[in-house]
Amino acid sequence: MLTNLDFINQGEIWPPASERKRLESYEANRKLYKGEFDDIFALHHERIDKTLLQTLYITSLNYFRKVSHKTAGLLWGEPPKLDATGKNENQYKALNNIIKSNDIYTKGRSITIDLSRYGNSLLYVRKLENNFGVIECISPAIWFPVVKPDNIKEYAYHVLAWKYKENVDEKDKWYLKLQIHSKGNVTLRTHELTGGNVIGQLTEDERTVTTGLNDFAIIPISSVDLTDDIYGESDYDDFQSIVTELMVRITQVNKILDKHSMPSMQGPKCALKENPKTGRLELTVGDYFINQTESATSGNVSYITWDAQLDANFKIIEVLLNQLYIISEMSSALLGGLNVSQGNIPSGSALKRLLISTLDKVNRFKQAEENALKKAIILCSRLGGEKIIPIDDVSITWQDGLPGDPKEEAEIMQIRTANKPTMSVYRVLTQYDNMNDVDAQSELNTIYEEEAMNDPMSGVANADPEEIDAEGKEDDEV
Numbered sequence: 001m002l003t004n005l006d007f008i009n010q011g012e013i014w015p016p017a018s019e020r021k022r023l024e025s026y027e028a029n030r031k032l033y034k035g036e037f038d039d040i041f042a043l044h045h046e047r048i049d050k051t052l053l054q055t056l057y058i059t060s061l062n063y064f065r066k067v068s069h070k071t072a073g074l075l076w077g078e079p080p081k082l083d084a085t086g087k088n089e090n091q092y093k094a095l096n097n098i099i100k101s102n103d104i105y106t107k108g109r110s111i112t113i114d115l116s117r118y119g120n121s122l123l124y125v126r127k128l129e130n131n132f133g134v135i136e137c138i139s140p141a142i143w144f145p146v147v148k149p150d151n152i153k154e155y156a157y158h159v160l161a162w163k164y165k166e167n168v169d170e171k172d173k174w175y176l177k178l179q180i181h182s183k184g185n186v187t188l189r190t191h192e193l194t195g196g197n198v199i200g201q202l203t204e205d206e207r208t209v210t211t212g213l214n215d216f217a218i219i220p221i222s223s224v225d226l227t228d229d230i231y232g233e234s235d236y237d238d239f240q241s242i243v244t245e246l247m248v249r250i251t252q253v254n255k256i257l258d259k260h261s262m263p264s265m266q267g268p269k270c271a272l273k274e275n276p277k278t279g280r281l282e283l284t285v286g287d288y289f290i291n292q293t294e295s296a297t298s299g300n301v302s303y304i305t306w307d308a309q310l311d312a313n314f315k316i317i318e319v320l321l322n323q324l325y326i327i328s329e330m331s332s333a334l335l336g337g338l339n340v341s342q343g344n345i346p347s348g349s350a351l352k353r354l355l356i357s358t359l360d361k362v363n364r365f366k367q368a369e370e371n372a373l374k375k376a377i378i379l380c381s382r383l384g385g386e387k388i389i390p391i392d393d394v395s396i397t398w399q400d401g402l403p404g405d406p407k408e409e410a411e412i413m414q415i416r417t418a419n420k421p422t423m424s425v426y427r428v429l430t431q432y433d434n435m436n437d438v439d440a441q442s443e444l445n446t447i448y449e450e451e452a453m454n455d456p457m458s459g460v461a462n463a464d465p466e467e468i469d470a471e472g473k474e475d476d477e478v
Contacts, residue, residue: 001230003149005157010191012199014163019144022231026141029117029236032064041244059250063243064236067328068116071235072109074401075369079105081397082377094388099381102135108373110137112365115223119232123219123372125379127212135376145220145230152230153170156220157182163193175203181218185210212383219379221372223365232368239327246320253313290317329361352402359400366398391436 008018015023031039041058065091082099098104107123114121128134138160146157160179165172174193179186187208192200211217214240222232272281322352325332331354352359374394381391413422425447 001152002144002146002159003156005146005159005180008143008159008161008189008191008199009182010199010201013198014161014176014193014199016144022093023141024063024120025234025237026139029064029234030141032062032236032240033068033113033117035060035062035065037247041247047087058454059247059249059254061243061247063324063328064117065238067235067330068113070330071116071362071365074358075103075112075291076108078140078399078401080399083395083397085393088392090389091391094381094391095377095394097385097387098133098135098377098391101132101385102380104135104373104377107135107137108369109368111221111372114140115221115232115368116235119223119234121221123221125213125217125219125376125383131140131383133305140220143218143220143247147230150189152228154222155216157293158216158220162219168265181211181216183215184213186217204425213379214382215375215379217379219376220370221374223368223462235328239324242320242324246317246324247324249313249317249320253310253317256310300399326357329357331355331358348423352400362401370396370398 002016006012028039031037037058037060060376068293082095082104083319084095111121114137118140120143122138122140122143124136124138126134126136142160142162144159144161145155146159148154148156158181160181162177163174163178165174167173175198176191176193176199178189178191180189185208187206189206190354192203194200206444220230222230223234224232272283274280275282321332324330373396377394378391381388426440429435429443430437433440435443
């Protein structure tokens with residue numbers, strides 16, 4: 001943990017020793033998310049019998065990316081509703097402009113995926129050259145927070161640092177770019193990297209610029225809030241060993257089945273014929289073979305079958321899958337493992353009960369992201385832009401991200417209203433049949449016409465009162 005800026009002084013080793021384990025974890029989890037399993041699988045190669053096949057084919061199971069995407073989908077698949085709490089029309093318009101120009105919902109997915117795979121994500125609020133405020137997502141792999149020694153929950157600086165190389169005199173030369181963020185300011189420096197890992201001299205004079213904000217431009221988000229650590233926890237750490245074991249088991253089963261997919265044959269010697277060109281005895285499959293001598297009748301021509309006895313493997317795979325669902329907090333109903341055969345499809349309330357652990361996990365992510373998103377939007381509004389005014393506060397109404405169950409919802413409303421109607425036919429047509437206003441009205445007219453044909457009184461009930469009065473007067477005159 002960093003408590004001062006000494007780690008970016010000239011002569012220091014880069015990256016700092018206290019941050020290397022975290023950076024290595026980020027890189028390993030990035031590979032897991034990408035499906036690059038060679039490194040984590042290396043120690044398990046010897047567990048798979050390579051003599052079964054000359055080429056080793058590993059069954060890749062990328063549960064890591066699946067877990068991250070499902071978490072982001074539950075949080076952002078059904079977008080939350082953002083509103084300006086000041087009840088000011090101009091603030092509401094400014095909020096909508098910020099949401100659209102920054103594509104907030106897409107960025108929300110990005111920070112959720114980073115929280116899942118790294119345990120941390122970052123928002124960066126800055127002003128563009130056209131004086132527009134912008135909210136960006138940046139990788140926590142370039143983030144080096146400096147906290148106060150007496151309170152690790154209070155940030156003194158946020159340092160963004162990354163290496164890059166340039167070709168100088170036909171040689172690659174490494175540099176270190178630094179942004180040192182304090183409240184309201186950011187200091188910019190670039191150092192040479194001697195030997196690629198020792199901070200050298202400055203390439204130019206450092207400069208400090210104002211951010212236009214009264215707070216840090218960097219907004220960190222952690223998946224969990226621990227009293228003794230400022231970093232979050234990756235989802236992958238808990239179930240990586242389970243996924244690795246699953247890949248080993250399934251790869252072993254596949255290799256065994258491949259080996260015995262073409263069984264050998266056995267039979268009497270008379271089934272073999274000599275090849276005149278090679279002089280070798282060969283079997284012509286599809287012929288009819290006659291036993292010529294008693295010595296040649298030692299057996300019938302048949303395939304050698306093999307009982308794989310893979311039940312134990314399949315049982316351990318099932319156990320591992322169950323543990324994966326428990327440890328990752330992702331229900332089998334969410335990852336596609338639920339039996340949804342006819343008559344076994346869960347209702348909306350049943351689905352929520354199956355996803356109790358998953359929804360609890362998603363709620364933790366909501367709590368972690370909500371304050372950060374509000375702060376980023378408010379700070380962005382302070383930087384201005386076309387039709388952008390300062391926003392006092394923002395409210396976020398989250399959705400559960402689960403598909404609705406219209407039948408169950410209708411039954412609940414029926415019970416609560418004592419069988420009274422709660423929705424017009426017009427709304428049903430527009431909301432559930434996706435009709436526009438014209439088509440919905442045309443459909444209603446057709447319904448009224450059919451009712452009138454079947455029951456004349458229903459036509460009177462739906463008719464215009466003025467027309468009924470006019471018809472009555474005509475009858476009186478007659």
